[in-house]
Amino acid sequence: MTLDLFEKFNPILNEYNSLPNGEANPFTVSMEKVLSPTTAIINGRETVLAGTNNYMGMTFNAECMEAAQEALTALGTGTTGSRMLNGTYNSHKRLEETLKEFYGTKHAIVFSTGYQANLGIIATLAGPKDYVVIDADSHASIYDGCAMGNATVVRFKHNNPENLDKRLARIRRDDPKAGILVVLEGVYSMLGDQAPLKELTKISKDHNAYVLVDEAHSIGVFGETGRGVAQEQGVEDQVDFIIGTFSKSVGTIGGYCVSNEPKFEALRLVCRPYMFTASLPPSVVASATKALELIANTNLRSKLLGNSMRLNRGLSRVGFEMGTTGESPIAAIIVDDQNTAIAFWGEMIKEGVYVNLALPPATPNRLNLMRCSLSAAHTFEQIDFMLEKFELVGKRLGLLEEISESALA
Amino acid sequence: MTLTVDEIFDQICELIKPFNKKNVTISKDTIFSVDLELDSLTVMDLLSEIEDEFDITVPLNILPDLETVGQFTDAVQKLLANK
Ligand SMILES: Cc1ncc(COP(=O)(O)O)c(C=O)c1O
Numbered sequence: 001m002t003l004d005l006f007e008k009f010n011p012i013l014n015e016y017n018s019l020p021n022g023e024a025n026p027f028t029v030s031m032e033k034v035l036s037p038t039t040a041i042i043n044g045r046e047t048v049l050a051g052t053n054n055y056m057g058m059t060f061n062a063e064c065m066e067a068a069q070e071a072l073t074a075l076g077t078g079t080t081g082s083r084m085l086n087g088t089y090n091s092h093k094r095l096e097e098t099l100k101e102f103y104g105t106k107h108a109i110v111f112s113t114g115y116q117a118n119l120g121i122i123a124t125l126a127g128p129k130d131y132v133v134i135d136a137d138s139h140a141s142i143y144d145g146c147a148m149g150n151a152t153v154v155r156f157k158h159n160n161p162e163n164l165d166k167r168l169a170r171i172r173r174d175d176p177k178a179g180i181l182v183v184l185e186g187v188y189s190m191l192g193d194q195a196p197l198k199e200l201t202k203i204s205k206d207h208n209a210y211v212l213v214d215e216a217h218s219i220g221v222f223g224e225t226g227r228g229v230a231q232e233q234g235v236e237d238q239v240d241f242i243i244g245t246f247s248k249s250v251g252t253i254g255g256y257c258v259s260n261e262p263k264f265e266a267l268r269l270v271c272r273p274y275m276f277t278a279s280l281p282p283s284v285v286a287s288a289t290k291a292l293e294l295i296a297n298t299n300l301r302s303k304l305l306g307n308s309m310r311l312n313r314g315l316s317r318v319g320f321e322m323g324t325t326g327e328s329p330i331a332a333i334i335v336d337d338q339n340t341a342i343a344f345w346g347e348m349i350k351e352g353v354y355v356n357l358a359l360p361p362a363t364p365n366r367l368n369l370m371r372c373s374l375s376a377a378h379t380f381e382q383i384d385f386m387l388e389k390f391e392l393v394g395k396r397l398g399l400l401e402e403i404s405e406s407a408l409a
Numbered sequence: 410m411t412l413t414v415d416e417i418f419d420q421i422c423e424l425i426k427p428f429n430k431k432n433v434t435i436s437k438d439t440i441f442s443v444d445l446e447l448d449s450l451t452v453m454d455l456l457s458e459i460e461d462e463f464d465i466t467v468p469l470n471i472l473p474d475l476e477t478v479g480q481f482t483d484a485v486q487k488l489l490a491n492k
Contacts, residue, residue, distance in 0.1 A: 136453065146469070153469040155453060163457075170466050174492065361450050
């Protein structure tokens with residue numbers, strides 16, 4: 001027992017304090033200037049951004065910026081109100097209409113972030129007598145949605161249909177009439193692996209469960225019109241709720257849920273993370289609306305996935321241990337030792353490449369990852385620059401063997 | 410056929426073995442986070458094994474109250490009784 005509320009943080013503070021100082025500290029870095037979706041000035045140096053989630057390069061899209069600027073001038077900097085009180089403008093409704101068209105659904109609700117969309121939908125839909133069944137590798141916002149709600153929470157092995165089936169069968173055996181919500185992700189962000197939605201939705205439906213798919217990392221990236229993995233795998237009619245975010249492919253901030261459930265609109269009256277927070281500012285709403293239109297009508301997917309394949313192949317070729325395959329926009333190498341991973345990050349930033357250092361518990365299987373998320377806006381020159389630096393640092397830190405003169409010849 | 414608390418305890422000890430990297434002697438007072446140095450993710454993985462071993466649903470909700478192997482054992486016994 002202690003009076004000190006901060007004592008519990010000592011272990012993590014100790015770890016934090018042992019990190020390198022200065023430029024090589026991954027948690028104190030900031031961008032002096034952002035030059036484009038893929039470049040910034042960091043520590044006075046022009047740096048290639050290799051881990052932004054800016055999959056479509058939308059942050060500097062001329063049409064999106066123009067729409068945002070117009071809305072800013074016409075409607076001001078913010079709404080200063082919740083969607084329930086003063087915070088719904090026509091443009092918020094138009095954005096929801098755009099989402100409905102994009103997904104071909106009857107309903108759409110916009111939240112202020114994707115995190116809040118997960119909190120709100122999961123915590124509200126599944127009540128005290130219901131069950132939420134989640135993948136073990138779910139994003140923090142899904143775990144937090146479960147923690148915020150009152151439902152019984154059950155976890156199944158990552159992407160494992162048989163393991164899910166067992167759990168659903170047990171719940172049904174003990175509680176034949178319970179409401180069940182199965183929560184999946186289209187693409188798991190750390191390693192870019194897709195959920196086998198055909199199998200998982202079939203099993204869920206066999207047990208009379210609802211299915212929610214978080215497509216945060218797949219909107220714009222997969223599916224014929226960029227709707228995500230459910231579209232790519234042809235199972236949209238088996239999915240009851242799709243959650244997404246504007247903070248990645250859409251290039252701004254905000255979250256949403258779309259559905260065909262007849263009573264879906266009821267959520268506006270009961271979902272606290274929707275009701276008790278301010279709505280998105282008009283400029284954000286305008287650029288999100290424009291970006292959705294662009295994503296539906298332009299195909300940047302092949303460019304993006306081509307970029308990712310180039311980086312994945314290149315990293316694998318020089319001998320890194322890969323966490324990813326190149327079939328998603330993610331490229332991640334595995335670094336066995338955590339301190340080497342931290343040092344790797346520091347060397348990369350000094351060489352002018354900003355990658356993501358991803359450490360447990362945010363990673364699956366306790367992996368230390370140097371993770372890149374590619375953009376359709378990256379050029380092949382930038383990707384080859386990343387590859388050159390990865391190889392250089394890999395050799396410097398002894399992760400790759402020096403290539404002998406004879407092998408080069 | 411109902412299992413006794415001791416039988417449940419023994420079965421749980423068996424399941425803990427692969428997670429017990431330092432070969433700590435397990436008692437009912439063994440604390441997962443301290444004595445076995447298991448992080449919360451590993452405890453969840455162990456819980457998954459327990460679900461399949463006993464064919465029960467162990468809600469994640471009860472995890473915060475389960476610090477020791479003994480508490481785990483009692484929880485499993487209760488869940489088996491309600492099956
Ligand atoms: C799977 C998943 N869901 C939800 C979110 C949250 O999105 P947002 O940034 O809009 O809060 C993220 C982003 O990190 C995510 O990866």
